[in-house]
Amino acid sequence: MRPMVHRRSAYIFVALCFIGTLSMGQRRDDVARYVNAMLADTPIEEDLRELCDEIGGRASGTMANLRAVEWGMQKFKDAGVRASTDQFTMPGLWLEKNARAAVSGALSFEPRIAAMPYSAGTNEDGVTAELINIGRGTEEDFRWVGNLIQDKFILVETEELVDIDGLFREYEEAAAIEDRAYAAGVKGIVYMGSRRDILLYRHNASRGLLNTLPMVSMARIDAQRCARALRAGESLTVTLTLDIESGGPYPLENVIAEIPGGDKKDEIVIIGAHIDSWDLGTGANDNGCNVAMMIDLARQLKRLGIVPRRTIRFALWNGEEQGLYGSMGYAQKHAREMDNHVMAMSIDIGSGRINGFFTGGRPEVYSMTQKVLEPIKGLGPFESADVPIVGTDNFDFMMHGVGNLVANHEPQLYGPTYHAASDTYDKVDLQSLKINSAIIAAVTIGFANADRIPYARQSREEIEALVETTDLEVQMRMFGIWDQWIEGKRGRVE
Numbered sequence: 056m057r058p059m060v061h062r063r064s065a066y067i068f069v070a071l072c073f074i075g076t077l078s079m080g081q082r083r084d085d086v087a088r089y090v091n092a093m094l095a096d097t098p099i100e101e102d103l104r105e106l107c108d109e110i111g112g113r114a115s116g117t118m119a120n121l122r123a124v125e126w127g128m129q130k131f132k133d134a135g136v137r138a139s140t141d142q143f144t145m146p147g148l149w150l151e152k153n154a155r156a157a158v159s160g161a162l163s164f165e166p167r168i169a170a171m172p173y174s175a176g177t178n179e180d181g182v183t184a185e186l187i188n189i190g191r192g193t194e195e196d197f198r199w200v201g202n203l204i205q206d207k208f209i210l211v212e213t214e215e216l217v218d219i220d221g222l223f224r225e226y227e228e229a230a231a232i233e234d235r236a237y238a239a240g241v242k243g244i245v246y247m248g249s250r251r252d253i254l255l256y257r258h259n260a261s262r263g264l265l266n267t268l269p270m271v272s273m274a275r276i277d278a279q280r281c282a283r284a285l286r287a288g289e290s291l292t293v294t295l296t297l298d299i300e301s302g303g304p305y306p307l308e309n310v311i312a313e314i315p316g317g318d319k320k321d322e323i324v325i326i327g328a329h330i331d332s333w334d335l336g337t338g339a340n341d342n343g344c345n346v347a348m349m350i351d352l353a354r355q356l357k358r359l360g361i362v363p364r365r366t367i368r369f370a371l372w373n374g375e376e377q378g379l380y381g382s383m384g385y386a387q388k389h390a391r392e393m394d395n396h397v398m399a400m401s402i403d404i405g406s407g408r409i410n411g412f413f414t415g416g417r418p419e420v421y422s423m424t425q426k427v428l429e430p431i432k433g434l435g436p437f438e439s440a441d442v443p444i445v446g447t448d449n450f451d452f453m454m455h456g457v458g459n460l461v462a463n464h465e466p467q468l469y470g471p472t473y474h475a476a477s478d479t480y481d482k483v484d485l486q487s488l489k490i491n492s493a494i495i496a497a498v499t500i501g502f503a504n505a506d507r508i509p510y511a512r513q514s515r516e517e518i519e520a521l522v523e524t525t526d527l528e529v530q531m532r533m534f535g536i537w538d539q540w541i542e543g544k545r546g547r548v549e
């Protein structure tokens with residue numbers, strides 16, 4: 056990482072280039088002024104430090120999460136930006152208080168584990184069963200072990216995760232493995248950690264709140280030690296002792312800040328990042344960096360006195376990690392105003408340089424995105440992909456037919472630190488974060504100031520057609536939200 060002074064002079068250099076090239080017309084001037092303000096020296100790094108280091112990991116349902124919401128409200132207030140909390144209902148509480156494992160038999164040691172979110176808990180004596188290696192957990196692997204695994208723990212081997220493709224593969228494989236494991240009547244699942252050495256992380260059980268099995272990820276080197284013993288024909292018994300705090304529905308809050316629009320103020324551009332995080336690390340790349348960005352975007356827009364044509368809302372979504380519940384709650388509560396929402400953008404893939412956008416399988420959104428990126432092509436190159444993305448807070452807007460974007464980023468450290476103990480401030484690419492904030496500023500003001508939005512909200516039929524012609528079903532199943540769409544609990548119903 057370069058020292059601060061060099062970074063700042065780099066911003067100023069880029070900023071000067073913009074002043075030189077963008078001078079035509081008031082609206083074009085808004086883009087240049089906004090972009091330059093984001094590239095100049097702002098408190099974004101200090102905000103990120105406070106959120107990650109002082110508040111720390113902020114899983115939904117914890118005191119730290121409540122503090123983060125208060126902190127976000129205060130930040131908008133200090134910036135002179137109108138903000139309010141937006142309450143919604145979390146369907147259930149899940150927090151790990153303590154998780155221990157003990158292996159006995161041919162080996163005797165205490166492997167490092169983390170409970171998977173929505174894992175069942177155990178009593179204080181734990182649950183004990185034989186551990187059987189199921190390889191990668193493919194259909195063939197399960198067929199091969201047959202009913203040998205009934206009432207046993209299975210050990211699922213994994214590949215080391217290096218990038219975002221690996222992450223999606225992990226989600227996809229886990230959903231299928233868990234279906235097979237349920238069918239086979241296992242006692243519980245032990246995943247070999249997909250991160251290096253002893254790095255622990257949380258990966259949601261695919262059935263979410265409906266999960267009833269104990270499930271853990273075990274530090275990679277510990278799980279490999281078990282796998283070697285099992286492959287050598289030894290037998291192992293494992294005891295999992297999982298102290299889980301669980302409970303029914305509870306209220307939680309998003310923070311929604313707003314810069315009112317001008318001549319098209321009834322139309323809304325909403326951009327957001329989630330303020331909740333997992334708790335092993337401090338939620339820096341996922342997603343503190345982009346929360347700090349939202350606050351800075353609102354702050355600079357207010358400071359510049361720019362009145363966008365459309366209203367811009369800056370959302371700090373909550374309850375994201377446990378099922379995208381904050382944005383779902385907003386979309387349900389504001390269902391009648393969804394026609395007015397012309398754009399919902401989510402920034403949630405870390406702090407690597409933004410290299411394009413996922414435009415949702417909607418060619419008009421894609422071409423509009425190309426257009427708003429044009430004035431900042433010097434911050435590119437950008438290559439967008441016109442595909443729908445499930446897994447962050449654009450989801451419910453997409454299923455309500457609203458034009459939506461997810462920023463795509465250079466992978467940087469996003470994959471290896473994802474939901475892991477290593478997701479801390481020092482992993483954030485601060486220089487890219489600044490440039491990303493300028494990119495998002497240009498895209499946001501581009502949509503907010505456009506003469507015309509070249510697409511309308513999709514009807515239920517059009518959304519169904521999108522589902523049928525893309526891999527949306529596969530993605531929704533991966534995240535355990537397919538049934539909610541089918542049952543009419545999420546998305547546009549009429």
Ligand SMILES: [Zn+2]
Binds near residue numbers: 341375403
């Ligand atoms: Zn995230």
